[in-house]
Amino acid sequence: MKRKLRMGMVGGGPGAFIGGVHRAADRLDGRIELVCGSFCTNPEANRTMAGELFIPEEKCYPTYQEMFEKESKLPEGERMDFVAVTTPNSTHFPIAMAALEHGFHVLCEKPMTFSLDEALKLRAKVRETGLVFCLMHNYSGYPMIRQMRRMIADGVLGKIRKVVASYDLGWLAAPNAGKQATWRVSPKMSGAAACVGDIGTHAEQLIEFTTGLKIAEIAADLATFVEGRQLDDDATVMLRFEGGAKGVIELSEVACGEENQFKLRVYGSEGCLEWCQQEPENLVLKTNDSAMKTLRRGWAELDDSVKGMCRLPAGHPEGFFEAFANIYAEFTAAVAAKMEGGTCKGLFPDEETGVRGMNFIETVVASSKQNGCWLPLKKL
């Protein structure tokens, strides 16, 4: 593209968390321009946010409907090229559907929708329109996660036998955890599950992304430790994969003292790979007959495709924003290609990933309701 891609945003008003992360990630590479937004349903707050972002008043829309309608009437190069949806789960579906209907490519926060049913409808719409859809599973944008995926695909671990993921945060340990927490544990805004939707889908997505395996069956035990809370704040999910591998996901948002402790270990017949989100620059390879290796972002023995995702040399720490920005870079490359009449299918999570995640959430909830019996994921 001879110009920056033009982004609109829904959500991300004052006090929101993830909207700001999207914006910072978008800015990092200087190839995306935030040109309009409908940040908040409160008009005052909406304008305040636009002001902080140096967005002119006429580009600060009171509703996403108005934004899509008006923007879609502008000529290419003046209108937004795509929209980022960073609202609570319950509104992903109507916003994304409307965006697609107005011809905009969509980058949407996870989980994809409020229910699996919505996800299937949204997937159908994406297929129908041929527009680009990206689901923000940001952890799959970390270079060392890409390296992990590459090495497993290359057979470094042999045949995969066991996958162990844990994702623990302490932020919901107490009943009142602030605005961010409120909607996440609300059955009306979050969906069938809280913890499983918020972090469980990250684990499920990263497991399937790195290993290439498909979860076949799950057995789950959900818990709600904080009194009065209506949704799960903790879960354990046992996994059986197609092809015979097994696994377990341990999840908690009441893991008092944990920050954002997301860990993944994959064991195969020949070795093990281990990664921790809080130290994302390291990927540890262990085998029975050689010394432990720590592959480092930006250093030796990395796949060329991974080297290309590094903005800084090794030892100059990259982090969360860069992983986020990597997903944006792949998504916008696909958008640009599409706008220029071509295609560019990156590895970014898409509508299939989104359906998979909703399928996972609903199966986990169903298993737990049936006292943890093994249930297959639906074929969709």
Next chain:
Amino acid sequence: MKRKLRMGMVGGGPGAFIGGVHRAADRLDGRIELVCGSFCTNPEANRTMAGELFIPEEKCYPTYQEMFEKESKLPEGERMDFVAVTTPNSTHFPIAMAALEHGFHVLCEKPMTFSLDEALKLRAKVRETGLVFCLMHNYSGYPMIRQMRRMIADGVLGKIRKVVASYDLGWLAAPNAGKQATWRVSPKMSGAAACVGDIGTHAEQLIEFTTGLKIAEIAADLATFVEGRQLDDDATVMLRFEGGAKGVIELSEVACGEENQFKLRVYGSEGCLEWCQQEPENLVLKTNDSAMKTLRRGWAELDDSVKGMCRLPAGHPEGFFEAFANIYAEFTAAVAAKMEGGTCKGLFPDEETGVRGMNFIETVVASSKQNGCWLPLKKL
């Protein structure tokens, strides 16, 4: 005691692993003397081992039966005071029973017996004789595990909500893993389970030891990844505790690349404690409202009882032998007290722990056979 305690040993012949560990641990503090043994059923090897240990020929017995019989006829101070049983699981029961019947205190390797039924009989015999019985769950001898137990008991974590243990080794990743491996995966020598008996009981014991919680129900999924193997080499066990806490144990002996990776995390309403066997000098405390603390063996903020278990100052690494020796020290203190007409109940694992472990093994196997349905542990 005015003299060293006199130990006999059954098992621990040439090529054995754990017998040698017992002996080194026994020697460390200079308060136990290995005076006799029946190390091996092969007479030649038996004598070789005795020679290496500077044990006179007449104290090297061809069978444990003969050893117990002859030693029991010697006067106190000449006969052995207790016996260490370090043979494969299938022989723990007859050896320990015979020792008790001949009036010897017993320190036995885990798991206690081949079956729960045997364990109950052995417990009855211990109660009947009033002799001291210790089960070698060595990990509970680490000072920082004791500190963890103390802090949880003192309420540092608030009400316990979630317990996560993982125990991974790679040594059985390939079909032929040597002599040590052979008996451990043999249904005739190991019992109803291999991996669950070998390392699962360590996890179960350490969880109950540190938290004071009792496992109420379990749901398990066992796996055998190496073709032709007759017992499990991998497992995941979900836990529900009396009082409402939950947990999960992840186990593997085919975790290619792992050494002896035993980790334990306990989450309560106020914080988290985390310990890893491969870095046993550290105990990490995390809470939501203060900086992460790493308590170190031998350093500040330790309970007095824990300080008393350290042989070296902080920064002078202690390890596996010392933890082992701590169990021996507590056991022999109880033996000495008993011999002098008193009592000294340490925290060492005993016959109750042993029954508990066998109960765990059999319930896990039963759950897995019923496709992972939740089963309660028996009340015994």
Next chain:
Amino acid sequence: MKRKLRMGMVGGGPGAFIGGVHRAADRLDGRIELVCGSFCTNPEANRTMAGELFIPEEKCYPTYQEMFEKESKLPEGERMDFVAVTTPNSTHFPIAMAALEHGFHVLCEKPMTFSLDEALKLRAKVRETGLVFCLMHNYSGYPMIRQMRRMIADGVLGKIRKVVASYDLGWLAAPNAGKQATWRVSPKMSGAAACVGDIGTHAEQLIEFTTGLKIAEIAADLATFVEGRQLDDDATVMLRFEGGAKGVIELSEVACGEENQFKLRVYGSEGCLEWCQQEPENLVLKTNDSAMKTLRRGWAELDDSVKGMCRLPAGHPEGFFEAFANIYAEFTAAVAAKMEGGTCKGLFPDEETGVRGMNFIETVVASSKQNGCWLPLKKL
């Protein structure tokens, strides 16, 4: 400011390293706009870079002189507000002087100049013009470095006794290390020292920044390990501080295998603080009478001023760009304040820091030439 600050850049053409880092850091917060540049003396490359950055042709100047001249004639709001100087050391002085003379605030890469003499002239010019000058010692922008500074100032460590810094990279281990390396080891482009100027000044600056101590005397031993190289690629510098504390800086750019291994430990009468650039989210506090504490960026027990420098919650890793951006944020706050007639003196490194660094370099080189005799830093 009601608008983004407008930045011009000198240096940072194709293949340059640090210029790109400046640009990414500038973009992160969305409050700075790169409006013009003279990126490269090669006209073709200069235009290419401008194109990649979506800078219009007329804002891509063939020389910095022309840029300063033309921009200074534009009205406020159309001209650039400040310039970032990211060229090799030898040209910092003329560029920065010219910028100041044309009324532009300056952010300059370190070391400040080619020689101490130049640094003194530049400082005089800054004082004379009253413009804002910032020296990019980016490591002092890390939040946990700010926390370290705060805690030392608050007396947490008691009276400082010993400071130990080491800064090791492997990138110059072989004779030919690429374009970036060439100018850094050239006496004509780098200055009196290579390694000492490149990384030694970072160590010196961070030590004085965090401790508040002033280096009084130094004794240095420089080395050149790669044959044919004309400047130092390795050094050790012993330190004596005003007030009696001591210290040592160990430096190497031929430390084969190291990435960007910059570590700092400060010992006082009451405790120690330790920080490593490659794990910048952690600050470790050790004392003799309490457990080790790891303070984490974004988590508990941080000073309010430090919390304000975090863009993401704890456990969502920040890194090198964010530290860079923190220096830019403080610098631009000072620039904005000045433009609005006020003042806002942040903690960013300034012309005094720059003179200090050049003083350090020249004293180190002099000491080493006199076989490591102790020499005082000049009073300037």
Next chain:
Amino acid sequence: MKRKLRMGMVGGGPGAFIGGVHRAADRLDGRIELVCGSFCTNPEANRTMAGELFIPEEKCYPTYQEMFEKESKLPEGERMDFVAVTTPNSTHFPIAMAALEHGFHVLCEKPMTFSLDEALKLRAKVRETGLVFCLMHNYSGYPMIRQMRRMIADGVLGKIRKVVASYDLGWLAAPNAGKQATWRVSPKMSGAAACVGDIGTHAEQLIEFTTGLKIAEIAADLATFVEGRQLDDDATVMLRFEGGAKGVIELSEVACGEENQFKLRVYGSEGCLEWCQQEPENLVLKTNDSAMKTLRRGWAELDDSVKGMCRLPAGHPEGFFEAFANIYAEFTAAVAAKMEGGTCKGLFPDEETGVRGMNFIETVVASSKQNGCWLPLKKL
């Protein structure tokens, strides 16, 4: 040997530290028997210690002179075979001399003597008698230190360029640090230096042991931070090696918060090896063109000679006692060989190492007194 080796001990009375470490290390392998001792000049305390060790009264000697005299008159197999000297530095020389004169092999704590002059005399006596002399530099008994030595000798690092050691403890941070501290900072009992003798010689020995390099010149800056203390409690020593390598040793016993933080990094033209005493199971190899490797005690890629020094498999932590015991094992193998008419020269530190250490101490002190001028080590 068909029997255990018989050891006598001088020093190690109640309240002593290192004597107890020697005894535990001696017991670990079951091949050494402590048969007599003169633990303390106080007769009551001497007897108490003997009692705790189950040593019969007649083998508890009031003085080392009497012990050597009486034991030397006993027949082989009844008398002690060697003596361990674990007293304060000032008495090493007379005790070791007397032991050699009575025909006993000697294992002596470091530093070898009170002065270099004594060390030279003691070395002459060892040579004259042909008896085995071992200096307890225990850190050289760690398996991963042996691995480090092997890899450097094998050229894994290429030509060595830079060596960086640091050894920091906090135990002398306050004026009164207990009985152990008192003699170590006394000019009458410790020697020309405190910190340099106590820990500096460990660093010097480990550097020369692992690299095979010889220190040619040093420049030192000693400090005494605790008021009223008569000897150094902190030091920095710059090093130049024969052959052109350089290095630095940073030492402190007032490093408040540190336990026993001894670290060593060696850089060569091809890579780097790094080891930390507090995590002694790891040896880290870094190079510019491959991923970081962590070699682990007991795991893959170790030299056969190193495998033979491991008592436990990888993941079963070994520590300080085992390293100590490895030195004893090598020393006693040499003693046994000598007793049987052969020779067995292990890698244990000997009288040459001891002279080297005293040479180092006195040169460091001399340099510091001359304001840190470079001084060569004497050729001895």
